[in-house]
Amino acid sequence: MPSRVKFIKKGFILLYFCLLFRQQINAQSTDFQLPAPIGGQTITLKVLTNGNYVIADPYFNDGSIPQVGVVFLYDGLTNTLISTLKGTTAYDLIGLSVTALSNGNYVVSSPYWDNGNIINAGAFTWCNGTTGLNGVVNINNSLVGSSKDDLGASIYPLSNGNYILRCNSWDNGAITNAGAVTWCNGATGITGVVSSNNSLVGSHIDDYIGSDIVLLKNSNYIIISPNWKWDGGYGAVTWGSGTEGVKGEIGSNNSLLGRSEGSIGSEIFVLNNDNYVVLSNHWKSDSVNEAGAVTWGSGTNGVSGYIDVNNSLVGIGEGNPNIIPLTNGNYVVMSPQWRKLKDGIENVGAVTFCDGFTGTSGVINSNNSLVGADFASELGNSVIALSNGNYVVNTPLWDLDTIKLVFNGTKYDTIKVRIENVGAVTWGSGTEGIHGVISKYNSLVGTQANDLVGLGIIPLRSGDYVTISSLWNNETIPNAGAVTLCPGNASVTGEVNKFNSVVGSTAYDHVGNGGVAELTNGNFVVSSYSWDNSTTGTVDAGAVTLYNGLKPFKGEVIELYSLVGDKTNGNVGSYVTPLTDGNFVVSSPAWDNIAGAVTWCDGFSFLGATVNNLNSLVGSAANDRVGYKIVPLSNGNYIVASPFWDNGALNDAGAVSFGGYGFDLTGAISKNNSLVANEAGAWLGYNGLRTLSNGNYVVEYPDWDNGTIINAGAVTWGNGLTGTSGDISSSNSLVGSSIGERVGISVVALTNGDYIVKTAGWDNGAISDGGAVSFVSGINGLTGTINSCNSVLGTTIGSGSKTVSEFNYIYNYLLVVRPLDNIMTRYDQADATLASAKANNSVNIAGNGDLPLLSNDCKLIATIETGVSNGTLSGTVNSKLWIDGTQSAKYAKRHYEITPASNASTATARITLYATQSEFNDYNNQIPSPTLLMPTNSNDNLGIANLRIEKRGGTGDENGSPDSYQGPKQIIDPADKDIVWNNIQNRWEISFEVTGFSGFFITTGSIVLAxxxxxxxxxxxxxxxxxxxxxxxxxxxxxxxxxxxxxxxxxxxxxxxxxxxxxxxxxxxxxxxxxxxxxxxxxxxxxxxxxxxxxxxxxxxxNENPLLSIFPNPANDKVTLLVDKALLNKKIVLTDLCGKPLQVLTINELSLNIKIGNYANGVYILNFEDGTRRKILKQ
The missing domain is CATH 2.60.40.10 (Immunoglobulins)
Known part of the structure; x- marks a missing residue:
């Protein structure tokens, strides 16, 4: 059933007030005249969380008073006007911005509002999102300024519905630019004048209180005021309560203060436990001869007083310190320019673990930090947080000091030798940290100069991590490279070697230089695009190797288990893209003289291959660079962008290709397997690739030429199950029809999988740049040209650039405001006018959602809702409608044929059929009268209960006659609650689930059943x-x-x-x-x-049977299945959510252990032979 029916009940009548003139323009659009002409320069349209919406025009002229501004609130259900708020003085510009709050209310910002004779004092007006606010802005309904330019400020909505006003140039009487930050109740607002009674304020000239505000996830907030100066303090950081705020003047009782200018609050870091850390890298103190401080603050109480060694970690250095929040709430301080006080060595560097629940204070030293040993080590330039709360310090420039025996002619002497840049990777506990000096006893290290161990670190979902050392020297083999899998819960120490790492075997293999990709199934892919193929003797051929996440991760890269190149400088594996189904895609744009290749690979059992045109999508000419960009889709498929591909003699035309599991995307790019451009220099796919949440995608090409029509523009919907190929044209794309329209210049993807195309330059006939806004279903796209059937059109020259639109997710429609037309339009996809004559059309469905089946003239035939209770309908669906001229004895005049091109007898979905009351009356008025009647009105519950749908399998003749269908007959009894009278459209809507598609006839229960x-x-x-x-x-x-x-x-x-x-x-x-x-x-x-x-x-x-249960669930490593005897010797299959088989097991005992530790966190399904499925949560 269309989602619109969710809020329309039988007998419910929508009333439209006289303030609005309602006019049905076409099949799906309803226009509303705005109450008064608006200024037309800058319009704000904001949908609130309750479904109501705000339209603000700050340039609205109230009669002869110019630009006073106006803010309207509308009912999102009925589209009736609720309230009107205006200014009173010329150029008040009421509603310059509108901020929606999470509780459904909203705040109107008017920084140029005049408070009597005080010009541009400014006002913030809270409004109830249900009742709005009528009248004019004044001190009784708004928070206002008392000096010129007082409230040119910002609004910060809090997650609890309250909000913060930041006015850092507010004047505290004669104290100019003192600044103020005001907490406001989001349920009632605040009125009056800004003062120390309701705000945190500055007390001195140019305090600029509230230069910035940081919000915490618990709805509290942090105010940063670096310019505050008083009582020996310089700068302030103030915590504020999200339920009460903070007010008065800044002081050591409510704020953290610095001791020198610019010494506090360089940056605020919010921790994962909602506490926070203040970084003050320019802080200095006479008592502590070190610069820089890090101060912990409670997210529920804040921190106050002056920064000192008792409440802060000090000595971090003034250079580039940083804070790394850990997932468990603790944090790590990086101080690469820390210096050893004892030895006076500069830039040694330090990494300090800190408690995120109580803070850490004191002076950095080797007893509380991991530190470097020598000048310019700069330890702490890189720290990686792991998912399990621990962390890793990688120091690729670390030097190894060792002892070397040297024979002096008579004996061996020991001398100290420094091997530079061997590199080190050091694991740190997320609850205790690590301190001391880096060595091979607490770190994974290199052994030769310029090994640069730890050049890259890849954290894994499991908490483990991968160390990439692509310049590592394999004994006498320079730059062979190494990749080391390291556990995330303990230190890895010692030297990198082939017994603990995957390594290269040829000089300059640079193993791992293409990175390491973690797949969703827990396996790993190591990319080494500089690997040399010794079999073919090709340099930099490239290799990509799949490794089982549960097996040892070591040894040399082996061709047998890798995707390799055989072209010199082919660089196979330049990029690896994991897909959501556990597989992956290898992109090699430099392959074969930069023709490029893209190879889909099985992420579960890849055995190795050589890239060629039989297993890869390839370019046909040098510099095609196929595989320039890979974009994964949410359903496990992917698209390939090759903007430099030559379409014959058309250089750099570009192509967008589709691939996925079971989809043979191999051979040369052509219009048979890709969407291609037919213009030189088009660079199709360079930009304008947009994925939709339902797994489909959109290709935007605003510079497309429609024949001789330059820059007409095109937007192409891509089928995420089969792809979209061919030349761009009106048969597969929404296209422009005039020069310079540039359709596709603005596309907005909606969270429900649909999307909006905004075309400001569209010409409405002779009306240049009238503009158009097109709502497009994400499950079948839109083709052809823009028209009144598929878009909201502007009717005034230049209207397109002024038009604004927003989707109302609460009531499921698109709202478009055209200020130059003085029109607001509601566009309902499901509210097309019912077809009144024979009609037919075809759509291509991919994804889940409501899809109206429309005729070629945009009239409604029926509606299909896919994805309901796992509905399976997809692909091309043909729909036909007949309205018989004479009344049949058995059926209503209006009847349907809905037929998928494939799997017509087994496809499932929910459909909605439509009928008029006159059609039901014709059925009821037969002579002789039917035994059971159809509904005579919306309150005829007996007639509603009589309705049946007769489904006939197969396809009918040209008239859709019931007897022409050769398939089986089925009688469907729709639930009475799903038979609805739509008062707005004056039609009956009958919804029901169905398996198998064919002819559908509306009848009554009077038919004799077997x-x-x-x-x-x-x-x-x-x-x-x-x-x-x-x-x-x-x-x-x-x-x-x-x-x-x-x-x-x-x-x-x-x-x-x-x-x-x-x-x-x-x-x-x-x-x-x-x-x-x-x-x-x-x-x-x-x-x-x-x-x-x-x-x-x-x-x-x-109820859960103890003899048939799964525990623990959720689980991390394994689950135990206890079964009934009836399940012995039966098979079970463990799959992911996409249905990909992961394990096939036979139940040989009443207790069975199933290992899941190597899989990514998420939901998995146990499938039993009888069709039963049980969920397992891996976490």
Missing amino acids: TNWLSFTGNLNGEKHAILNWKVQEQAVARYEIEKSINSFQFSKIGVLNSKGEGVNSYSFMESMVLSGEGYYKIKQIDKNGNYTYSRIVKLFA
């Missing part, structure tokens, strides 16, 4: 087997098929009982499998002539 269902019940016996009992009055019945589902929609056959013959008979069926959790059962009655109908659905629920 089976009259007298009763159907179900229960569980003591062993949790389902017992189904039904009693029927039957004639000409062949058999009864028992079907089961675990999700109420996808059913499978679990048994068959033959008919006992004509008359009243009773049947009973017991399911062989034990029921676990929920089970849905229905009976399919099949006539002797092949027609069938279904019983109602019976739902049974079995």
